Amino acid sequence: MSKSRILVVDDDSSLRRVMKMQLEEAGYEVSLAADGEQGYAMLRELQPALVITDLRMPVSGLTLLGRIASEEIQTTVIVITAFGTVETAVEAMKMGAYDYVTKPLDFDALVLMVHRAMERQKLLEEVRSLRSELDRRYGFEAIVGRAKNFLRVLNQAARVSPHDTTVLVLGETGTGKELIARAIHHNSRRRNRAFVAISCGAIPKDLVESELFGYARGAFTGALANKPGLIEAADGGTLFLDEVGELPLDAQVKLLRVLQQGELQKIGATAPVPVDVRVVAATHRNLAAMVEDGTFREDLYYRLAVVPLQIPPLRERRGDIPELIQALFKRAKERHGLLDARLSSAVMQRLSAYRWPGNVRQLENVLERVLVLAGSDLITEEDLPEELQRTKAGAGSLWLDLPEEGLSLESIERELIGRALERFAGNQTRAAQYLDISRRTLIYRMEKHGLTTEATTPEDGSKSAGEPVG
Missing domain, CATH: 3.40.50.2300 (Response regulator)
Structure with a gap:
C-alpha cells in the first residue's frame, strides 16, 4: 500500500x-x-x-x-x-x-x-x-514442533483458547509453558486486553498478598494510598500464574475466591473488588503430590486443573530438535547481526543427541553462547560447552542405553529412592520433592522395598529410629 x-x-x-x-x-x-x-x-x-x-x-x-x-x-x-x-x-x-x-x-x-x-x-x-x-510470534502455527505428543497439546490449547476455561500448563522447566499461555491468550476473545504474567516463586512470601491482591490505604504502616494488585491489573484480560505451586497457603485461599466468585479481597479493605480475569496457571511441580502432602489446597487444584496441558520435555520429542535448532539459531543470528554464522554437521549431531535437561530454554541459551563466543563463522565441536563435548556419560548418569539382556525396574526404583535419601541425609520430605512424589507415596514405596534406616528425618526435621526411610 x-x-x-x-x-x-x-x-x-x-x-x-x-x-x-x-x-x-x-x-x-x-x-x-x-x-x-x-x-x-x-x-x-x-x-x-x-x-x-x-x-x-x-x-x-x-x-x-x-x-x-x-x-x-x-x-x-x-x-x-x-x-x-x-x-x-x-x-x-x-x-x-x-x-x-x-x-x-x-x-x-x-x-x-x-x-x-x-x-x-x-x-x-x-x-x-x-x-x-x-500472530507470527504467538499463533499456534508459529510454535515449532511436529512430534505427536506435542501436537496433541497444541491442538488442545487451540481448542480451549476461545473459551474462558481455566487452564493448568504442566511441564519441566524450559519446556515453553509461558509461550503456550501467551498463545492461548492471543487466540482468545481477550487478545486485545492485558496479559499479566506473575512469577509466583519470585515474590517474597511476606509480600505475596500485597503484590497479588493489593491493599487499601492505612492497611499497614507505610500504606499511604490504595494500591491495586497484579490480579486487578489483569481485569478483562488473562492472568498467567507461573509456578503457581510456590504460592503460600494463605494466598491460595484468596486466589480460590477470585476463581469462584470473580472478586478479590484487598488487604485492609472492607468490601471485595470484582475482577474479570481468565486464569492460566503453570508449574513444574507435581501438584497432586503436593495436595497429598497438604502443601497445596485440593479445592484450588481442581479449580485450576479444569483443562490440564502436559507439555512433553524435549527428550521425548527428539524429532523436533533439528528444526528447533534451526529456528532458534536463525533468531539468535538476526538478533546479534551475525548472519554468516553456521553450524557444522558434527555440532548438529551433538546438539541433536544431547538430552537437554533444561529443555528448549537450555538449547536456546547454548546456541546463543556458541554464536557470540565462536572464533569464526563456522561453529565447530570445540566451540561447544564442556557438557556437550563429553562423549562418555558420567559415572553417576542415570540415562544409559537399555542393555540387550534387560533390567529390573524394581531394582532401579529401589536404588533411585535410596540415592535420593542419601543425597538429602535421610530427609523424607526433601527426597520426596526431589523425586516429584508425595511423602506418603515415598514411604509406601520404601516399605515395599524394605528400605529402613536407623535415623530418618521426617517433615519436621526430627530424628526417628527404626522408621521406614522415606
Whole structure:
C-alpha cells in the first residue's frame, strides 16, 4: 500500500483536476477516476491509503464504499456530498467512511481532513503490523514442533483458547509453558486486553498478598494510598500464574475466591473488588503430590486443573530438535547481526543427541553462547560447552542405553529412592520433592522395598529410629 497515495473519484472533471492540484501541493500523490467502476479497478491496482469519492455518480460512491467494506480493503474513505444530502453521507459513514465534506468544497478544510485521515490510516497500518507480528510470534502455527505428543497439546490449547476455561500448563522447566499461555491468550476473545504474567516463586512470601491482591490505604504502616494488585491489573484480560505451586497457603485461599466468585479481597479493605480475569496457571511441580502432602489446597487444584496441558520435555520429542535448532539459531543470528554464522554437521549431531535437561530454554541459551563466543563463522565441536563435548556419560548418569539382556525396574526404583535419601541425609520430605512424589507415596514405596534406616528425618526435621526411610 502506498502510504501517501490518494485516489479521487468524481464524475466532475473540473473538480477532479482542482482537487489533484490542491492535494499534490500538500505533498500527496494523487490518482483520478471518473466513476465508481473505474475507481474500483484503480483501487485494486494502486492500493491507495485514502479514497475521496463523490456519492452521486453513474456508479455511485455508495456502491464503491460497499465493495470496499465487503472485501475488507484496508483503506480510509472520505465522501463528498452536495449540501442538503447530508443524510446520504451519514449512511456512508455507517458503512465505514471516515468522514464527509459538502459541496462547494472548502479546500483548506479538505486538506486538514486529509491530514487527519492519513494519520488515522498510519495508525491502523501500525496496529495491523503489530497484530501480524503477534500472530507470527504467538499463533499456534508459529510454535515449532511436529512430534505427536506435542501436537496433541497444541491442538488442545487451540481448542480451549476461545473459551474462558481455566487452564493448568504442566511441564519441566524450559519446556515453553509461558509461550503456550501467551498463545492461548492471543487466540482468545481477550487478545486485545492485558496479559499479566506473575512469577509466583519470585515474590517474597511476606509480600505475596500485597503484590497479588493489593491493599487499601492505612492497611499497614507505610500504606499511604490504595494500591491495586497484579490480579486487578489483569481485569478483562488473562492472568498467567507461573509456578503457581510456590504460592503460600494463605494466598491460595484468596486466589480460590477470585476463581469462584470473580472478586478479590484487598488487604485492609472492607468490601471485595470484582475482577474479570481468565486464569492460566503453570508449574513444574507435581501438584497432586503436593495436595497429598497438604502443601497445596485440593479445592484450588481442581479449580485450576479444569483443562490440564502436559507439555512433553524435549527428550521425548527428539524429532523436533533439528528444526528447533534451526529456528532458534536463525533468531539468535538476526538478533546479534551475525548472519554468516553456521553450524557444522558434527555440532548438529551433538546438539541433536544431547538430552537437554533444561529443555528448549537450555538449547536456546547454548546456541546463543556458541554464536557470540565462536572464533569464526563456522561453529565447530570445540566451540561447544564442556557438557556437550563429553562423549562418555558420567559415572553417576542415570540415562544409559537399555542393555540387550534387560533390567529390573524394581531394582532401579529401589536404588533411585535410596540415592535420593542419601543425597538429602535421610530427609523424607526433601527426597520426596526431589523425586516429584508425595511423602506418603515415598514411604509406601520404601516399605515395599524394605528400605529402613536407623535415623530418618521426617517433615519436621526430627530424628526417628527404626522408621521406614522415606
